[in-house]
Amino acid sequence: MASREPVNEQAVANRYAAMKSELNQFYSKITELEMEVSEHTLVMNAIEPLDPSRKCFRMIGGVLVERTVKEVLPAVQRNKEGLEEVISRLNETLEKKKQEITDFETKYKIRIRKSDNDVKDGTSVKEGSAQGVLVGPA
Numbered sequence: 323m324a325s326r327e328p329v330n331e332q333a334v335a336n337r338y339a340a341m342k343s344e345l346n347q348f349y350s351k352i353t354e355l356e357m358e359v360s361e362h363t364l365v366m367n368a369i370e371p372l373d374p375s376r377k378c379f380r381m382i383g384g385v386l387v388e389r390t391v392k393e394v395l396p397a398v399q400r401n402k403e404g405l406e407e408v409i410s411r412l413n414e415t416l417e418k419k420k421q422e423i424t425d426f427e428t429k430y431k432i433r434i435r436k437s438d439n440d441v442k443d444g445t446s447v448k449e450g451s452a453q454g455v456l457v458g459p460a
Contacts, residue, residue: 341419341423344419345416348419352409359402359409369394372391374395378391380397
């Protein structure tokens with residue numbers, strides 16, 4: 323990123339928005355990778371008890387290949403460990419970005435204001451949390 327200082331209020335706001343957007347991208351990527359780790363764990367739990375010589379199929383680069391459980395299990399374990407390492411590094415970077423944003427907020431005295439509706443009507447948060455839930459007859 324450029325180390326130039328923002329020159330006006332709009333430039334500060336744009337830089338702050340860009341930093342927040344970048345932070346959200348980190349959260350999204352970490353969540354995506356955590357889902358992949360979860361899928362790898364499910365696969366490992368499913369194939370560990372099986373006979374090592376049993377036929378097993380694995381997707382490699384969009385191609386389904388036939389292997390044995392003995393060949394696939396170590397590869398899935400290595401992939402899972404690699405994903406966990408990447409998640410760890412992303413979490414470290416995420417913490418640095420959070421600190422960078424906090425420093426930026428302090429330097430430019432940025433405070434987030436709540437909208438008037440949230441301040442006056444405390445029920446809006448409760449109503450929003452139930453959206454998208456379908457409840458069938460008891």
